[in-house]
Amino acid sequence: MAGVQEVEVIQKVEMIQEVEVIVAHTERTTLRVGDVFLKVDGNQARAAREVEAMALVPVPTPEVLWRKPPVLALAAVSGTVLGRLGEPSVASAAAWGAAGAAIRTLHEAPLPPWPGPGLDKLSAELETECDWLLANEVLPADVVTRGRQVAEAALRPWKPAFVHGDLQITHVFVDGDRVTGIIDWSEAARGDALYDLATLTLGQPERVGDLLAGYGGDVDLDVIRGWWAHRSLVVIRWLTEHGFDPFLPGCEVDVLRSLI
Template sequence: MAAVMMMGVTEVEIVVAHQERATLRVGEVFLKVDADPARTNVEMAAMALAPVPTPRVLWHNRLVLALAALPGSALGRLGQLSTASPRAWTAAGAALRQLHDAPLPPWPGRELEEIETNLDRQCHWLLDNDVLPVDLISRNHEIARVALREWTPAFIHGDLQSNHVFVDGDVVTGVIDWSEAAPGDALFDVATLTFGHEEHLTDVLTGYDSSVDLAVIRGWWSFRSLSAIQWLVEHGFDPFAPGCEVDVLKAQK
């Protein structure tokens, strides 16, 4: 994260930036710049349909979306212990249940065959480039395959990392970054929210108020790690940082 300050000028903060997207914060406004206008269109449509708090859209054009800042702070961040209370995690689980119970968005989600193919391709890349030990990849590939089964589609966020959920005390004030929203597996969202924060899975499930298959949750944890490492490496992020993707793979049994 970087920031620039000039005398008499509001701070401009680079929240995240890579070849595909960039997000800037200017005072109480977030500017999201996306090379693919289709993602911006999905984000706006999903926020309009979602039955949970979302940022207020200030304006947009083909490639830039301006959003009002949400009150509170992120529920958690990968690689860091969350300072949010267990009740805040439970509230996030309840908000997720509300989303999954909503009518499906009218655009298609990813097909299971596509997801399976992507997992196999990513595992081959990890092996071919000697990124991780063979046994670690093989074990997590098998764990991930448990999640790749038929499911009843739900309205999912699609990238519900803990830093995409904002809370103020024990109240969810908003959910951001909806460009991956689509019909999909509800447990993928549950797994993504608790990814790297296994200690809060019980809190989330208390609010989610529905029995889940924990083997599927763990499967999506392995899937998310295996399928993300190449992209992270190629875009200047470190999946080997403490508590991040590689550590999640090592913790899987």
């Protein structure tokens, strides 16, 4: 029969859970321990904004368990991601439609009190990154030049909406035809609603119709394509410097090539 100390040791061992590294780079690290996500962010203003954004938005978000800078603890959301960049989404048309309806709800919410990047900043960012891509011969000149021309369609005045700001396909969780959670709100701000729609469908052009069926309204597809090009061009340097590969099949470089 096990003694008291042996029982305590067994209980402690049973409580040990595997630590999974979700994202790790010089700006942020996200770990998963069981049903808890621990986000370590060196920018505390950004982390505070994420917490505030989740408290404001009228869509499902992770529960904030606690925050002790530089760590933010969030509960895992149920369901599975809508898809992954570089892979065809296996989610149903209804799931994509539900995502569109949730995004419409977000975009119609009262604006957050803080601004997002304006047209001048986004235009300057595009110019800087295109110059870097050309100077370092990262991509053929025709790909950069044509991609930049496509991106210009997105750089026009827009009516500000409450946007997620980084609505990657892995940031939306669904269960059947129901959205169960939208994660990673650190870039939430006032911005162009079509940027969110474009970010979610990056590399998934065949699902745009399903998304818009739930979102509703008239959407300029040239602007969507413009944001695909803009996002792909401006993130290539950051991705390569932080351990990601934009040249993987179906990812940013392939998206650019598909637009020219």
